[in-house]
Every structure is written in C-alpha cells, then in structure tokens.
Amino acid sequence: MLIDEQGQAGGQVWRAKDRSILSAPATPESRSGDNLRERLAASGVRQMTDTRVWQIERQGEHWVIHTLRNGAAGRLHSRAVILATGAREEAQPVRGWTTPGVIGLAGATALFKQSIRLPGRASVVAGAGPLVFFVASEIRRLGGTVAAVVTPNTRADWLARLPSMVARPDLLWRGGRWVADLMLAGVPIYWGHAVKSVSGDDQVTGVTLCRLAADGTPLPGDIGIAADSVCLGGGLAPSTEAAQLAGVAIRYRPELGGWVSEAELDGSTAREGLFLAGDGCGIRGAVAAELHGQIVARTALRHIGQASASDPALERAYRRASRFGEAMTVLSALRADPIGLATPDTIVCRCESLTRRTIEVEIESGAVSSNAVKSGQRAGMGPCGGKYCQSSVARLIALHENRALSEIAPPTPRPPIRPVPVSALAGDFDYDDLPMPKPAPL
Amino acid sequence: MIRLVPDHSARIQRTEKVPFTFDGVALMGCAGENLAAALMQAGVLHLRNAPGDGAPRGAFCMMALCQECVVFVDGQSVESCRLTVSSGLVVKSRR
Amino acid sequence: MSENHDIAVIGGGIMGCAAALRLASGGMAPIVLDRGDLGQGASGVNAGTLSLQIKRVRLMPYALKGHEEWARMGDAVGFRRTGGYTLAFTEREAELLTERQTLKAEAGAPIEFVTNNQILTAEPNLTRRVLAASYCREDGYANSSLTGQYYRGRLREASVPYRERCAVTSITRDTQGFVLHTGGPAIKARRILLAAGAWLKPVAAMLGVDLPVDARINTVSVTERMPPLLTTVIGHATGLLTMKQKGNGTILIGGGWQGRGTPQEGRGEVTADSLIPNLSLAQFALPELGQARVLRSWTGFEANVPDFYPLAGELPGVPDAFVLGCVRGGYTIGPYIGRLMGEFILGHSPEMPVFDPGRDFEKDAT
Ligand SMILES: Cc1cc2nc3c(=O)[nH]c(=O)nc-3n(C[C@H](O)[C@H](O)[C@H](O)COP(=O)(O)OP(=O)(O)OC[C@H]3O[C@@H](n4cnc5c(N)ncnc54)[C@H](O)[C@@H]3O)c2cc1C
Numbered sequence A: 001m002l003i004d005e006q007g008q009a010g011g012q013v014w015r016a017k018d019r020s021i022l023s024a025p026a027t028p029e030s031r032s033g034d035n036l037r038e039r040l041a042a043s044g045v046r047q048m049t050d051t052r053v054w055q056i057e058r059q060g061e062h063w064v065i066h067t068l069r070n071g072a073a074g075r076l077h078s079r080a081v082i083l084a085t086g087a088r089e090e091a092q093p094v095r096g097w098t099t100p101g102v103i104g105l106a107g108a109t110a111l112f113k114q115s116i117r118l119p120g121r122a123s124v125v126a127g128a129g130p131l132v133f134f135v136a137s138e139i140r141r142l143g144g145t146v147a148a149v150v151t152p153n154t155r156a157d158w159l160a161r162l163p164s165m166v167a168r169p170d171l172l173w174r175g176g177r178w179v180a181d182l183m184l185a186g187v188p189i190y191w192g193h194a195v196k197s198v199s200g201d202d203q204v205t206g207v208t209l210c211r212l213a214a215d216g217t218p219l220p221g222d223i224g225i226a227a228d229s230v231c232l233g234g235g236l237a238p239s240t241e242a243a244q245l246a247g248v249a250i251r252y253r254p255e256l257g258g259w260v261s262e263a264e265l266d267g268s269t270a271r272e273g274l275f276l277a278g279d280g281c282g283i284r285g286a287v288a289a290e291l292h293g294q295i296v297a298r299t300a301l302r303h304i305g306q307a308s309a310s311d312p313a314l315e316r317a318y319r320r321a322s323r324f325g326e327a328m329t330v331l332s333a334l335r336a337d338p339i340g341l342a343t344p345d346t347i348v349c350r351c352e353s354l355t356r357r358t359i360e361v362e363i364e365s366g367a368v369s370s371n372a373v374k375s376g377q378r379a380g381m382g383p384c385g386g387k388y389c390q391s392s393v394a395r396l397i398a399l400h401e402n403r404a405l406s407e408i409a410p411p412t413p414r415p416p417i418r419p420v421p422v423s424a425l426a427g428d429f430d431y432d433d434l435p436m437p438k439p440a441p442l
Numbered sequence B: 001m002i003r004l005v006p007d008h009s010a011r012i013q014r015t016e017k018v019p020f021t022f023d024g025v026a027l028m029g030c031a032g033e034n035l036a037a038a039l040m041q042a043g044v045l046h047l048r049n050a051p052g053d054g055a056p057r058g059a060f061c062m063m064a065l066c067q068e069c070v071v072f073v074d075g076q077s078v079e080s081c082r083l084t085v086s087s088g089l090v091v092k093s094r095r
Numbered sequence C: 001m002s003e004n005h006d007i008a009v010i011g012g013g014i015m016g017c018a019a020a021l022r023l024a025s026g027g028m029a030p031i032v033l034d035r036g037d038l039g040q041g042a043s044g045v046n047a048g049t050l051s052l053q054i055k056r057v058r059l060m061p062y063a064l065k066g067h068e069e070w071a072r073m074g075d076a077v078g079f080r081r082t083g084g085y086t087l088a089f090t091e092r093e094a095e096l097l098t099e100r101q102t103l104k105a106e107a108g109a110p111i112e113f114v115t116n117n118q119i120l121t122a123e124p125n126l127t128r129r130v131l132a133a134s135y136c137r138e139d140g141y142a143n144s145s146l147t148g149q150y151y152r153g154r155l156r157e158a159s160v161p162y163r164e165r166c167a168v169t170s171i172t173r174d175t176q177g178f179v180l181h182t183g184g185p186a187i188k189a190r191r192i193l194l195a196a197g198a199w200l201k202p203v204a205a206m207l208g209v210d211l212p213v214d215a216r217i218n219t220v221s222v223t224e225r226m227p228p229l230l231t232t233v234i235g236h237a238t239g240l241l242t243m244k245q246k247g248n249g250t251i252l253i254g255g256g257w258q259g260r261g262t263p264q265e266g267r268g269e270v271t272a273d274s275l276i277p278n279l280s281l282a283q284f285a286l287p288e289l290g291q292a293r294v295l296r297s298w299t300g301f302e303a304n305v306p307d308f309y310p311l312a313g314e315l316p317g318v319p320d321a322f323v324l325g326c327v328r329g330g331y332t333i334g335p336y337i338g339r340l341m342g343e344f345i346l347g348h349s350p351e352m353p354v355f356d357p358g359r360d361f362e363k364d365a366t
C-alpha cells in the first residue's frame, strides 16, 4: 500500500499536474513522473492518495499507521513500514519575507509542475545550488519575466564542484543551458549575493540585495530591484518528524541538509520493521532517492520473509548518485549564513509573528535549547509545528551560546504529523460508547 | 532574440474557467486547478492576517506544510494549496 | 574541582524550583540541577488547570493556598481566574458529581451546583446535553509552558545558581555531606532535596532507598486559534476532561488519558486509542470544537505513590536528605507545597503538615 498526501504519486520532483491541465509540453520531470505513475498503475500497488499520515504507533508485532482522508480518520496495520517522507524547504528569514508574493524556491517548482502557473509577472529568483537556475528557467519557459537571479554561490564555487558533476554530463548540460539562456535574455545574475529584504505591504513591490563575503556576512552597498514576486530558497532539510515519532533518532549532518534520521544504507533503523528511504535520511537528490527506494524495498521484503537479495550494482549506482547529490546539497548551503540577514525586527517564527529580537531576548534570559525557546515564546507551537523557524532558532542559540549547531537539537516533534480536524478524529460516536476509564481517587 | 529555453506558454491548454468566491468576491478559475495557484493567478495573494501584528500573509511553501495559505471551506480550515477549484466553491479567509 | 552548597535540589520542576526559592529566602545557599531544561518535565507540559473541583478532598487546604500563590505570580505565568464548570452528561455522572463536589465544598472550596440555564448563559457554546453541573469561581488556569522561563527568572533574581543538562547519575557521601556526580564536575552539598518528579525512584535508589513511585502518562492536546468559544475552564464529573480556551484563541484539552511509555524509557507516545476518546469527549461538550484542527498532542509523566498522597519530608533512613513530589494536582499545589517544604528544611514549623515519605503507603492515609 502506497500512501501519499498529494493527489497523485510522484513526490516533489515528479509531482503530477492538476486536472485543470488538458495538455502541456512535456519536460524531463513530467516524463519521468508520468512514466512512474504508469508503472505504478501497472504494478498493482494499491495507492491511497490525498491521504495524510498523522501518527505512527507500534502495537505488538505491527505498526499502526493513522491516516486522514476526506475528513475521516482511518488506520492501517502493517508488519513493515517504509517512511519516504522527503524534504521540506528551509527558509532564510529576511525583512519582509512574510509578504504575500514571496514563495519558496522549491515551492515554486511545485507551482510549475502541478498548476503550470507563475508566481507573478516579474519575479526575483533567489537561492543556492542548481535549483535557482531551474526555477528561473521554468519562469522563462512559462512565459514569465525573471527580474533577477540572486545566488550566494560564486562562479568559483561552481567551478570547484565541477569534478563531482562530470559524472552527470546530462545535468551539467541542462544547467549550462539554463544559465546561458538567462544571460542571453539579459537577466541579471547576481553571483555571491543574497536578498536582504523584501518590500511591499499586501504584495511584494521589490527586493533589496547585498553582496556577501566568503563567510556569508553581508557587505555594504545595497541594490534595489522592482518585482511583484520572489522565489526565496534556503536549501532543503530532511523531513524527520514521522520517523522521530516512530522512535528513530536524528543526527546532525550539515552536508546532508541538517538533522537527518539515523538509518543504515539499506534503510533499516533501530526500530524493527521500520525503514527509511530517500530525502528523509539525507538530501541526496532525485536520482539517488529513486535508487534508494529500490534498495530499501529489498530490505523490507526480506523483513517480511520474502527472498530478495541485495544488489551490489544497485548500491554502487546509489553511491555514485549520492556523491553528486551531496555535492549539490553542500553547494546549496555554501556562503549562506541563514540568519545573518535577519535584522532585530525580522520575523523568524512566521506562525506566531516572533521577531529575531524577541527570540534573542528569550535566549539571553536563559532559554538555551530549542525546546526552552519554544516553551517560553511559542516558536514552534504554531500550526507549522516549527518547520520554518527551528533552524533559525537553533542558529540564534548557537550564536549566543557559542555552541556548535550539532549540540542544539530541534524541538521535540509532536503528533499529529499534520494538523487534524477534531471532527475527523471524533467521527460519529455515541456518548455511551466512549471507553471511559475509571475516575481518579477522590 | 535567441532563446535557449523556449516559451511554452501558448501551448498549455486548460479546462474551462468556473466561478468561485473568496470572501464574497467573485473570481474565475480553471476547474480542477490547485486553489492556491488559482487565487494567485486571480491576483489574490493576501489570504490571511498573521496573529500578533495582523500583517498580510499568503501562500509560501506550496507543499502543504507552512499553513500560511489556510482558508475556510465548509466551516473547516484547510490549506488552499491542497484544494482544487470547483464551480461555486465558497472560500473564506481567516482574516 | 567541586563546589559546595548548603543544599542541592535534584530536579528543576515546579517542586524543586519553588522549594529552592524558599530555601534561598530563608538564608540557605541552594543549587538546582536538572538533567534537561528547567520546567521541561511534568511542570512544563501539564494542562495548566487550576481547579479546586478536581483536587483531592484532603489536599483542598493546600490547593486553596496554591491558588493564592498563582494569583500572585499573575501574568508572568499566564494566570487567569476564569471560574470553572464541571459537567455531567449521564445519571451516573450526575451522582458522582453531586457526591464528590459536595465533599470538596465541605473541605472549603467555594463550589456550588448550578442550573442548565446558568451554564448556557455563561457558556452558550456548550452542548445542551448537560444533566448536572457545578461551578467554582476560584478556578482558572495558568500557562505551564512558561514554568521554565518563570523560574529561571526567579532563580536568577534570587541569585540561586541552576544547572541545566546536568543529570545526577550517582550520589556518594563524604564527611561534609553529599557528593553528586554528573557528567561534569561533581557538586557537593550539605543536604539534598530530591524533586525529580517521575524519576524519583531511580534517584532515591542512588541513596539505597526504595520509594514506591509509579507514573501515569497523561495526554494533552491543543488546537489552532479559534474564535471565542469558551470563557471558563470546563471539566467533567469523572475528571476525564479539562478544557480551556487561551487568550490567543487556542483550546487546550486534557483529562489524564493515558499514552504509552515509561519515565525510564524517557519517551512518551501519544496513542490514538486515548487521544480519540479524549477529543470526542471534548467535542461532545463543545460541539464547535469539531471545526478546530488539533495542532499538537503530547504526553507527560505524573508521579504517584500507592496512596496518591504527596511525598514531602525526610527521605527515610538518610539524614539530611529530603524528598518532595508525587503531588496529585501538583501544578496547582506545587508553588505552595514547595514553599512548605522549604520551611520544613529550614527547620521552621511549616504552616500546614507535610507528608511523611516513610509512611505505610498501603494504609489509607486519611
Ligand atoms: C518543494 C520541493 C521541490 C523540489 N523540486 C525538485 C526538482 O525540481 N528537482 C530535483 O532534482 N529535486 C527537487 N527537490 C528535491 C527532491 O525532493 C528530491 O530530490 C526527491 O524528490 C526526493 O525524493 P523522495 O521520494 O525522498 O521525497 P519526495 O519526492 O519529497 O516524496 C515524499 C512524499 O511523501 C509524501 N509525504 C510526506 N509526509 C507525508 C505524510 N505525513 N502523509 C502522507 N504523505 C506524506 C509527500 O506528499 C511526498 O509525495 C524538491 C524538493 C522539494 C521539497
């Protein structure tokens, strides 16, 4: 049984189109995605799409997967579970990043793949690694205007990564074409720069850029650019919450996107019958994710007693793909001081509108762990569950306490993994059927 | 001008537009389109007000995690980036 | 290298912190040690209900004093005196309500029985299916997540040192008193107060004392911000529901439904088999809750001994060692019983009797 909260299988990289799209030119991603969905349909794998997993529990010999679909809760029992929950996008808080019209950089790819829509009429595209050029190129392909490309990476950073990229000449070629097209079109590319602030009240009107020193600190000399939308990326981070709730520990691996779930290469974890695949155990890119899925499926099959030999060729291919993916992840983290551009009045926690200053005051008053800041100021208690502030909060603690990021664990994740309506959990029930335990002693 | 990346915008065909409302304002969107995308396309970016400072907010992550795009449909709060447009859909903001 | 203190408090929950503050004001030099952050145990994750209607009859005088302490702490802990209703939906629950609340009223809590009309005027969003209800004007809530922040501030003001991420792993004795071994430098103290909540048993075992401490694992949930639906604290005749809407609009739901896990394992899990009936009961009481989304559910460990009365006094057989914990409704009573414990250790005669940890737990303590 394949469960996914999206309307169709495909995940982030191979996200399927909305039903509103009758026809559109194929792209490498749409082709791979359609191919995958065809193979899935032919395989007989049962699929539960539009289904959110909100909790995972171990009961006896089984895992119980609690689902939410069409406003109703359900549960599935299984001897083996593979969590392939992917990644979330990191964000870099800067003044005005909460203005409507600012969307995530990876998020923009979802908009392109699913709805084939543009974020606005003239967009600033900002972020690290190859994604920023992909997004800018897609905006051009869909008829939009790229006001500027802004990336903390320098051309030298890219050159230094060339050796790990020659393994994938196809991707190198594709990326080279994106950049060349942007240059031909006269789109300004700001290498070694970052978005410092976004202006606009109820919609983006422009951004201010600054140049970055090698360590990511902003240099003087602001550049203003008019735009009605911004695609702002801060790299990807593994989604570890589901695995953590199932009892899997996390470890800090900055080269893999930050805190990653602890799993072996074959996907096995410290919990019996629980396996991890893909971005959730480290950001290694789409190619590696697919190969990893194949490896982990074999492990899970063996667990339920079906013969399935491990395949050394597959593992070699996975290692090769991982090297490329890891190089891109490292590039995506390079020269980007994710908190350095936040001014004291910049919002860090979007859900609770908490500024950098508020969080720093809390840290100075002695809240020197992510959980303590969460308790004291609610950073992480809002509806996103801390997904978009936890890295910033950790960095602020590290900065103030002069401690390593590896010592500052994210806040304890809490179920539900996604918000769940009370009515969906309660369902239709008879009061007299509620299993009421005996009351406490008088 | 030479383009290495072709412009595909004219080659995208969509379903017919159907009416829906956002806070009582009549809008049109393609049937079956992601609601957050359709609202964005219709120029509606300001979907809710933040707690605390009351500042305008709109869709951000586009992957149903950040909860910035949450709206009310049928009395229930839902991420607009997980809904699709249908004829007569009534969407209310949490402003 | 080691340091010397008049007393080391093991456990920076509400019990340990409140006692340390009283000890400091009485002239002793305490140090507070916690293996995590201050107030991240039960004291920081509880439902924050300050309700006399759910207190044990014999603990009522302590709870009444506790309410006075909370009123003094005020905004810094998110204290609100809202009044609270306890509801019964069936005949059996109505009987239970009448019997229990009558005894609590006799013990000094200002509890009265109210008519359906009174409730529906005060809380129009509650279900019409209330059969009987009681009201206590003294009831309210505080924000338990602020426990750590609050006590860090108070300890700093009082110049009481505290150490976080400092687990006591073993305790030895020397001529001056106790030597507490932690990951870092050892800490020396003339006396010790064990206030380790649900972890009292392993800590007392470090001194060779077997305390019959067990733990319950209670579940709490919170919703997203909602329009105003409730103004008071809502309880249930069985105690299996507590519900309040905070100033920010979120609704907090508790009631002591059991999760899975033990303090030894360190990790508690929310189980759907408890969470679902807990939320169903809440939605039954407040139908519009159905529209709210639950954002977070969590568990915490609440310690108890077999007679469900506190441990507050000398650790049996170990001179200069004291223990405080296992207080039912311990968030409400904590600031007060912590103060009493401080007075006891200072050698003053406390305002109200403490609870001998050496008692026979199988005997009915009343
Ligand atoms: C927004 C976004 C866009 C990206 N775009 C690209 C791109 O264009 N090109 C590229 O090379 N890489 C892209 N990446 C990186 C890409 O995610 C990985 O390289 C690759 O997709 C990893 O595959 P995966 O299967 O591990 O995770 P994913 O593809 O992310 O798949 C995870 C799946 O789990 C589902 N899921 C997660 N939690 C739950 C839950 N609780 N209940 C139910 N379902 C759940 C999700 O809906 C998703 O379908 C993107 C990442 C993100 C976050």
Ligand SMILES: Cc1cc2nc3c(=O)[nH]c(=O)nc-3n(C[C@H](O)[C@H](O)[C@H](O)COP(=O)(O)OP(=O)(O)OC[C@H]3O[C@@H](n4cnc5c(N)ncnc54)[C@H](O)[C@@H]3O)c2cc1C
Pocket: C010, C011, C012, C013, C014, C015, C016, C033, C034, C035, C036, C037, C038, C039, C040, C041, C042, C043, C044, C045, C046, C047, C048, C049, C050, C166, C167, C168, C169, C195, C196, C197, C198, C199, C203, C217, C218, C219, C220, C242, C254, C299, C300, C301, C302, C303, C324, C325, C326, C327, C328, C329, C330, C331, C332, C333, C334
């Ligand atoms: C979920 C839940 C809901 C509740 N709801 C309410 C309510 O609504 N109203 C109410 O009045 N009461 C409520 N209670 C009860 C109340 O929270 C507790 O009685 C009270 O907080 C206990 O305080 P404590 O200081 O004894 O324990 P804790 O707060 O648990 O503190 C013990 C501390 O000791 C530390 N520690 C443990 N071992 C060591 C070691 N070896 N070295 C150093 N430090 C150590 C721990 O880290 C911890 O911080 C609830 C309890 C729970 C769990």
Ligand code: FES
Pocket: B036, B058, B059, B060, B061, B062, B063, B064, B065, B066, B067, B068, B069, B070, B079, B080, B081, B082
């Ligand atoms: S845009 Fe983030 S949840 Fe929809």
